[in-house]
Amino acid sequence: MSYYDIDSILTDAEKIPCTFQLDIPDLGYLDNNPGQALKSGTKIALPLWLAEMLAIANLGDDIDQDKSFVSFELPAAVGNDVVQALKADPRAVPLRDQSPHFYGLATHMMDLSEEQELGSVLRKTFVTRAAEIALHARKVGGTTGSKGGPAEEASNLGVGGAGEEFLRGLDEWERKLFRKAHDGSKAGKEWMDSVKKR
Helix, strand or coil: CCCHHHHHHHCCCCCEEEECCCCCCCCCCHHHCCCCCEECCCCCEEHHHHHHHHHHHHHHCCCCCECCCEEEEHHHHHHHHHHHHHHHHHCCHHHHCCCCHHHHHHHHHHHHCCHEEEEEHHHHHHHEEHHHHHHHHCCCCCCCCCCHHHCCCCCCCCCCHHHHHHHHHCCCHHHHHHHHHHHHHHHHHHHHHHHHHC
């Protein structure tokens, strides 16, 4: 991703539950204790960019060579409950309710954590949901049939069907995929109509 990518910036701002591994003077304000030291074992939700930097930085002394400033847990958006629901049926989980930038957060957490199952679940989720997105993108806004008859490829998305609920649950990356698929399908239909007229 680009340095100026707004989606990347918003993903890095997601809060991650962290636990401090040592006492840090004068940072008590992070835990609503101004002027005090931040005690070891304190749990605070930090932005992903800061949690990552503190987790990978080690203390650098000979005693605690492998100890970092913080340890972190997987956020609720990619926690065990969500992973189990995605394993059951990826289409039934509204990813936007978990995080507007679900895939960005999940891939970032996959890089930082030792969680092996998350990668395979994300792959299956993406493939399953991409097929569903392509189906909806092709059908949305279908044209009416000849002589005012029913639409040939119209979708029930506009009348509160299950498709509309699915589209509402798309994260930002999936919404971009939907727009591109819809625009491509629409342009293809327009091209075919222009070829038929000739």
